[in-house]
Amino acid sequence: MADLPPRSSVKRWLVTTNHKDIGILYLITSIFFLVVAGVLALLIRLQMLESGGTILGGAEYNQVVTAHGLLMVFWFLSPFAFAFANYLVPLQIGAKDLAFPRLNAMSYWLYLFSGLALIASFFQGGTHEGGWTLYAPLNVPAFVPRVAEMGETTAVIGLVLFVTSVTLGSVNFLTTIYRMRAEGLRMRDIPLFSMSILLTVWMMLFAFAALLAATILLSSDHLLATQYFTDEHGGSMLWAHLFWFFGHPEVYIVFFPALGAMAEIIQTFSGRRLVGRKWFIIAMALVAVQSFIVWMHHMFLTSINLPIKTIFMVTTVGISLPFDLMVFALIYTMIKGRIRWKTPFLFALGALLIFILGGITGVFLGAVALDYQFRGSYWVVAHFHYVMASGAVALIGGLYYWYPKITGKMYNEFLGKVHFVFAFIGFNMLYFPMFLVWETPRRVFEFPEGFTLWHQVATAGAFLFAASFLIMFYNLFRSLYSDRTVDSSPWAYTGSAEWAIESPPPEGNFPGRPSFASGKLDFVSDPATDGGVEDGHAATDGGVAHASTGHDVHMDHASWWPLLVSLSGLLVAVGIGGIPASYVLWPFAFALPFFVAFLGIEGARQDGRARIHDLYVVLSVPFLLALLGGFHFHHGLVDGFAGANNTFYLTLVGAVLGAYTFAGIGYEKFNVPEPELTEAWPFENVTNTKLGMWTFLGSDIILFGALIGSMIFIRFQFGWTDWWPAAGYTDKAVWPGLVNTYVLLASSFTIVLAYVYAKRGSRRKTLAFLSLTFAGAAVFLVNKAYEWNELYINQGWTHTSDIMGSTYYLTTGLHAAHVIVGMLILLFLIARAYTGAYWSDDEDAHTVEYFGLYWHFVDIVWLFLFPLFYIL
Amino acid sequence: MLGSRVILNILSGDPTVAQVSRDPTDVFNDLLTAFLVMGTIVGVVVVAYILHSAYKYKIDDTPAEGQYDIDTSTFADEDETESVARPQLGEIPSGVGKGGGKKLFLSFAISALIVVGLIIFAYWNLLYIEDTPEDAIEIGVDANQYDYEYTYPSGETTSQLFIPADKPVELNVTACHPGECGTPGEGDGEVWHTWHSQDLSAGADAIPGQYTQTWVQESDPGEYRVQCQELCGAGHSSMNFDDGVVVMEQDEFQDWCEDEECMDDEELDNWLNSPAEGDN
Ligand code: HEM
Numbered sequence A: 001m002a003d004l005p006p007r008s009s010v011k012r013w014l015v016t017t018n019h020k021d022i023g024i025l026y027l028i029t030s031i032f033f034l035v036v037a038g039v040l041a042l043l044i045r046l047q048m049l050e051s052g053g054t055i056l057g058g059a060e061y062n063q064v065v066t067a068h069g070l071l072m073v074f075w076f077l078s079p080f081a082f083a084f085a086n087y088l089v090p091l092q093i094g095a096k097d098l099a100f101p102r103l104n105a106m107s108y109w110l111y112l113f114s115g116l117a118l119i120a121s122f123f124q125g126g127t128h129e130g131g132w133t134l135y136a137p138l139n140v141p142a143f144v145p146r147v148a149e150m151g152e153t154t155a156v157i158g159l160v161l162f163v164t165s166v167t168l169g170s171v172n173f174l175t176t177i178y179r180m181r182a183e184g185l186r187m188r189d190i191p192l193f194s195m196s197i198l199l200t201v202w203m204m205l206f207a208f209a210a211l212l213a214a215t216i217l218l219s220s221d222h223l224l225a226t227q228y229f230t231d232e233h234g235g236s237m238l239w240a241h242l243f244w245f246f247g248h249p250e251v252y253i254v255f256f257p258a259l260g261a262m263a264e265i266i267q268t269f270s271g272r273r274l275v276g277r278k279w280f281i282i283a284m285a286l287v288a289v290q291s292f293i294v295w296m297h298h299m300f301l302t303s304i305n306l307p308i309k310t311i312f313m314v315t316t317v318g319i320s321l322p323f324d325l326m327v328f329a330l331i332y333t334m335i336k337g338r339i340r341w342k343t344p345f346l347f348a349l350g351a352l353l354i355f356i357l358g359g360i361t362g363v364f365l366g367a368v369a370l371d372y373q374f375r376g377s378y379w380v381v382a383h384f385h386y387v388m389a390s391g392a393v394a395l396i397g398g399l400y401y402w403y404p405k406i407t408g409k410m411y412n413e414f415l416g417k418v419h420f421v422f423a424f425i426g427f428n429m430l431y432f433p434m435f436l437v438w439e440t441p442r443r444v445f446e447f448p449e450g451f452t453l454w455h456q457v458a459t460a461g462a463f464l465f466a467a468s469f470l471i472m473f474y475n476l477f478r479s480l481y482s483d484r485t486v487d488s489s490p491w492a493y494t495g496s497a498e499w500a501i502e503s504p505p506p507e508g509n510f511p512g513r514p515s516f517a518s519g520k521l522d523f524v525s526d527p528a529t530d531g532g533v534e535d536g537h538a539a540t541d542g543g544v545a546h547a548s549t550g551h552d553v554h555m556d557h558a559s560w561w562p563l564l565v566s567l568s569g570l571l572v573a574v575g576i577g578g579i580p581a582s583y584v585l586w587p588f589a590f591a592l593p594f595f596v597a598f599l600g601i602e603g604a605r606q607d608g609r610a611r612i613h614d615l616y617v618v619l620s621v622p623f624l625l626a627l628l629g630g631f632h633f634h635h636g637l638v639d640g641f642a643g644a645n646n647t648f649y650l651t652l653v654g655a656v657l658g659a660y661t662f663a664g665i666g667y668e669k670f671n672v673p674e675p676e677l678t679e680a681w682p683f684e685n686v687t688n689t690k691l692g693m694w695t696f697l698g699s700d701i702i703l704f705g706a707l708i709g710s711m712i713f714i715r716f717q718f719g720w721t722d723w724w725p726a727a728g729y730t731d732k733a734v735w736p737g738l739v740n741t742y743v744l745l746a747s748s749f750t751i752v753l754a755y756v757y758a759k760r761g762s763r764r765k766t767l768a769f770l771s772l773t774f775a776g777a778a779v780f781l782v783n784k785a786y787e788w789n790e791l792y793i794n795q796g797w798t799h800t801s802d803i804m805g806s807t808y809y810l811t812t813g814l815h816a817a818h819v820i821v822g823m824l825i826l827l828f829l830i831a832r833a834y835t836g837a838y839w840s841d842d843e844d845a846h847t848v849e850y851f852g853l854y855w856h857f858v859d860i861v862w863l864f865l866f867p868l869f870y871i872l
Numbered sequence B: 001m002l003g004s005r006v007i008l009n010i011l012s013g014d015p016t017v018a019q020v021s022r023d024p025t026d027v028f029n030d031l032l033t034a035f036l037v038m039g040t041i042v043g044v045v046v047v048a049y050i051l052h053s054a055y056k057y058k059i060d061d062t063p064a065e066g067q068y069d070i071d072t073s074t075f076a077d078e079d080e081t082e083s084v085a086r087p088q089l090g091e092i093p094s095g096v097g098k099g100g101g102k103k104l105f106l107s108f109a110i111s112a113l114i115v116v117g118l119i120i121f122a123y124w125n126l127l128y129i130e131d132t133p134e135d136a137i138e139i140g141v142d143a144n145q146y147d148y149e150y151t152y153p154s155g156e157t158t159s160q161l162f163i164p165a166d167k168p169v170e171l172n173v174t175a176c177h178p179g180e181c182g183t184p185g186e187g188d189g190e191v192w193h194t195w196h197s198q199d200l201s202a203g204a205d206a207i208p209g210q211y212t213q214t215w216v217q218e219s220d221p222g223e224y225r226v227q228c229q230e231l232c233g234a235g236h237s238s239m240n241f242d243d244g245v246v247v248m249e250q251d252e253f254q255d256w257c258e259d260e261e262c263m264d265d266e267e268l269d270n271w272l273n274s275p276a277e278g279d280n
């Protein structure tokens, strides 16, 4: 499938991979989640009308508070920003699309389905009840009422899906922004909104990896009954560290895009270029880096010691200073401006004002002695709503600003202003009183009598604020059908490239190849020639502009697979929470032979049937039988399947669908030619895929770093030397780990040889070394299974025995999962190599190289795990 | 060891009297006042300046014929003479916008000074708060779902915190099941709470398996509110106690303590009769 149906067809929206379509999907979906989370917010405020509550019980209230926070932060604010990012970043930097359009579609569907999973969790006995910070140990099943066990787990798994979506998105945007800028557009010159997105995705890449680690551990506590967060030696603190290491960058992640939008809007409507643009960008970059070293300011009240508190107080105050500079830059941009008080400007201005209040009150929190009292109070609630909602308000400004670009129609200016007035008044009525009655603990509905009046004012403000959005919905919806059409730029003093093309932009974005080679934007209409390349040289950062064959290659735009892959994720997410621990892994085990069979079937369909495909199909049968044997041994074949509940089968269907769709997406011929003549500094010499792989591995490093760090943290809390003796080991066998180390290292070597021979065009040797790598991995797993069997079955030391068991099995297990994924990919590579891929085409050979990067990474991780779990 | 209290006394220029029985509430109130005053000043100045600028440079935004925004060509003359960089469609933005830089850094420097000054002041007070007075006695606070239990030096437990006026009390806070506190595995089965008394300006996290400390001191006898400020389950909302702390006159406390055997008599005597720290 290749070409897109028209926009009026439903199918278009299911198969599209076009960045503008995806942007619109993100926009609508995020607004949907805004409405859901907003209704929850109104419930909270109704409950707060008087002390003791009027409509909800304690557990329900906690669910509402939790879901409100999760939905607003994860499923509304960031994705709302990424709606604009999807739509605008390629336009602003002069790219036709993102680097990996199919992956982008997958990010979207995973995002939508993860949110639906969270909503579904309400109907599975109740969603999570521990607040959006999910503090431990309240977040583990032991503290969850039995009825809500499944829903709580579903909420966590939903979060895991969401993190996956975000990680894919970060990889995509980083690759795009680094490698696909129009000729002559240096990194430092990209428009401010794109710049803010760049820094946002950098933070996302690392911060969300930490959240992934945290949620994987939490899922494991839920599904497999490991004991990370119930561990009394430091489980609670471990969660707090992991969560806030993610959580603080996250607050900037949600705010940065808004900052970028604010800068662009204020620039346009002041008719003045941002003052101190360079410093503004440097300040943003500084904040992005520094955001990773302030997390413990959320933990001033815990048992961390004074020197550490002091350090984090300093970094926290330090991080408020770059914000200072940015705020002043925005203010001075207005000086000598030609300011038009249009709706987007009003929203940006309003956002700036409330951000200042939020920032000032944040400094209060940074003063440790004050935070001792503020922590957990409405002061924090008021502070972060001022800053975060400032972000939301700025993005609403962005919505009005770019609405004409996206729709080709102008909104109604009067209604826009009315919306602003109500929103601004409502907002302040809602949150300012919270500063006054800050002694109310957050997340409660009982408070001293004297606070009632202010809480009621807040509730009134909430309804006003919410109502103002009805005006916006009406305005934006009606305007779609108005005759107020706009040409390329309805606004005066716009600068960036999206305003240079018609509204809405055409399918291919630009009327020619965008280029800044002349010092300003041109659309070059001729196919790239050698002359163009030379022009490119003149304007780069010392980088080389890329040239390749001139003719326009066919590009694919439509695929069902992203939707289907994500759908399998949804099925698993809503099912897995209901499966007893002893059954949890089986659906995924059963999916493996199906994957092998599908590799054969899909391979035959796409590449032409060959013996290897038959072999896969045939081999999948004994593989499945072997697994059934294992299942029989574990649960009894008949009893096991009869005793499994519905959610088991739902998950099984999801896992098998996943196996099918991964095979499908792997074989699909989806052509996304690398763009020609782009500015790719500093990554001119790698391909998009390689850069994507690197960034992905970057996030994987954080994931394993966090897992290893967790083990070390708990072991320190426990007493380093008491660790193994407490598990009953004075003397652990080192040799299985040692053997595995050699095996893995050898397989790293064989994969390199596979790449070398693929480049040389040797079919036989390519296949041989790919197979050898597979064999190495298999030996690793067999050895591991032997070792685990000894420990788990014979010695009875399981992942639930003690915290040592939990960390040991989970960390090495996750590594083993990486090995298994590698083997599955190898099977795919072998099948493709068999039918002529990689070795017959020089370009194609790189696929083996990219896989090699992953494989080396898996090996390197082992080099850390081995000493940690076998020697020390 | 040179305790921070000593440093504070020296810094304040009067090594003996200045810091005598400064309750945590006084410290907190001083700090909050300072921050509120400075915060309000900065906030008002900046917000006023923004509104002023946004208004001052507002132009007539009547759209040009058939357009939604002004016609920039009407400003062509002005553009010739002034030095302000206006965005142009399709431009490469960097390196062109000059001006405003000096002012930017000046205002940045001023605001940075204010923030840093405030924080140093706050830090100074933090050292005071962190330094529990030597003559404080320690009382254990064990939080559970959804109550607190206080353990006096004798091992006697109560459900309210009774303390004498004007005497510092150190609270050693954790979370555990009642009856299992202080034993191995004590944190099992409990969740994260906090112990907060806004009235007494004191608070600490109550974390299973961890101990955190804070101290209180209050001169006015009476009842003070205690509340939990960390979501801890379905009953979190009602985990607050208007009479969670009872501050008594010292002799009243003495009677109470002797009745309840809250601590060793001699120890009690010594404590209540010791001069306030720094008084000598
Ligand atoms: C001027 C710079 C800022 C400073 C000094 C600051 C400081 C702090 C501190 C110390 C806390 C912890 C309070 C506590 O729980 O006891 C906090 C909480 C928070 N801040 Fe800020 N902040 C700043 C800006 C921001 C920004 C820009 C955002 C996001 C847009 C933000 C979002 C949050 C959130 C969401 C929380 C609460 C998290 C929770 O407990 O649920 N802050 N801030």
Ligand SMILES: [Cu+2]
Residues within 6 Å of the ligand: A247, A248, A251, A294, A295, A297, A298
């Ligand atoms: Cu933070």
Ligand SMILES: [Cu+2]
Residues within 6 Å of the ligand: B193, B194, B228, B229, B230, B231, B232, B233, B235, B236, B237, B239
């Ligand atoms: Cu609580």
